[in-house]
Amino acid sequence: MKRHKVAIVDSATVVAEGIAAILSRSPRTEVVGIYRHIAEIESIIAAGRVDVVVASVAQYHEIEATTSLNNIPVVGMQSSLIEEDIVRRFNATITLYTSAEDVERIVAEAAEQPSEHNISESHELSDRERDVLVLVARGFTNKEIASELNISPHTVISHRKNIVHKTGIRSVAGLTVYAVLNKLVDSELI
Amino acid sequence: MNKKISTAHLASFSPEMKIFELVESSPSLLSIFSRLNIRLPFGDISISEMCEREGHSVELFMMLASMHADTSFRPSKEHLKPEMLGEIIEYLRASHRYYAEHMLPHTAAHLEKILQHCDTLSQSVLRRFYDDYTQYIIDHFNEEERNIFSIIDGCAEGDARECNCNLFDMPHADIDDRSNDIASLIFKNLPEEAPTSLRCTMLEHIYALRDDLRRHSNVEMYLLRPLIEIYSNTTR
Structure with a gap:
């Protein structure tokens, strides 16, 4: 059975640790880490290491502003009263009173939902993805790539996620080797 | 018994x-x-x-x-008991030796055979990537043995001052990413000229190494880490 990779984002340590303990026991999910803020998970999303995010609904502003989350289901953790229309923006929600079995089920089912913005079925890198890959291989950070290509850092993250999806390679060292073997950059880079 | x-x-x-x-x-x-x-x-x-x-x-x-x-x-x-700590550390040390002395060199030897059928660029790039990967894993093991296992040895001898699960924040995701990448890169760049049996054996070795390292990380995360936590609570 495929185990869905879950990132937990909640600044309330007890809540985050509790959810992690429940999901770590489940054969359907694997917790990749606990984070306090959405911004902390952008790099692991770009690396393709997250299938579903469980995040405090209090962080909905940051969640909506994070373009890379467009492709990732988000389960809202509701620990206080919050407007109903905000709750509806999440793929699913859990509360402090949701049973452990339901938490496991809800998170796994959210991970299995088709995303709103599916990644292209093509395994060929687009021209823009190739540009990003070359800069990644040359050691540029996301910010530097954004500046070089005149795009937003969020768009860079989306491109990187597509690159990981299409090549099956996650580390910068691995992507550099991929770029060299495909003659996108010079072998002197490594 | x-x-x-x-x-x-x-x-x-x-x-x-x-x-x-x-x-x-x-x-x-x-x-x-x-x-x-x-x-x-x-x-x-x-x-x-x-x-x-x-x-x-x-x-x-x-x-x-x-x-x-x-x-x-x-x-x-x-079901975890503090007295298991010494035994699990011995197991993990033996695992480190198993990778360093057996699995990694064995896989390298197969890679060398495959590389004989590759062009010069692929040979040098893939060999370098595998060597760097091996070194990264060995460095990770050495760091664990120096910064974690030796402190746990001290705990077992009665020095519980530093024994807590915060010791155990070594990143394993990087190793998993690199193991996955080496498997992907070799899979996609196996030379057609190499005999099929050699290509299949190479892939079996590389996937066995990746999966075994994942099991090793699981033992450290889900067995050793909670054991350290239990040990530090009982000696506090």
Whole structure:
């Protein structure tokens, strides 16, 4: 059975640790880490290491502003009263009173939902993805790539996620080797 | 020794199970025996008899076997005992030696055979990537042994001052990413000129290495880490 990779984002340590303990026991999910803020998970999303995010609904502003989350289901953790229309923006929600079995089920089912913005079925890198890959291989950070290509850092993250999806390679060292073997950059880079 | 042990939490193994049946159910478990330095032959003995003969905890052996056979298996905290700490550290040290002296060089030797069929660029790039990967793993092991295992040795000798689970924040995701990448890159760049049997053997080695390292990380995260936590709580 495929185990869905879950990132937990909640600044309330007890809540985050509790959810992690429940999901770590489940054969359907694997917790990749606990984070306090959405911004902390952008790099692991770009690396393709997250299938579903469980995040405090209090962080909905940051969640909506994070373009890379467009492709990732988000389960809202509701620990206080919050407007109903905000709750509806999440793929699913859990509360402090949701049973452990339901938490496991809800998170796994959210991970299995088709995303709103599916990644292209093509395994060929687009021209823009190739540009990003070359800069990644040359050691540029996301910010530097954004500046070089005149795009937003969020768009860079989306491109990187597509690159990981299409090549099956996650580390910068691995992507550099991929770029060299495909003659996108010079072998002197490594 | 016929101590009654609850096995409800342990995959499908039981202390009464014959070693032969255990290995037959999952032959890759043989690598655990060499890491625990368990003497052969087993004859017709059971898991509990073998553990008694070799001086190992039956529960710990069964947890290791369960985690090896089923990567989604997680040991229950209630079955972890502080006295298992020394034994698990010995197992992990032996695992490090197993990778460094056996699996990594063995895979490198197969890679060399395959590289003879590659062009010069692929040869140099893939060899360098594998060498860097090997060095990264060895450095990670050395760091764990220096910064974690040696402190736990101190705990076992009564120095509990520094023994806590915060010791255990070594990143394992990087190793998994690199293991995955080396498998992907070799898979996609296997030269067509190389004999099919050689190509298949290469892939078997690389995937076996990746999967075994994942099991090793699981033992550190889901067995060693909670054990350290339990140990530090009992000595506080």
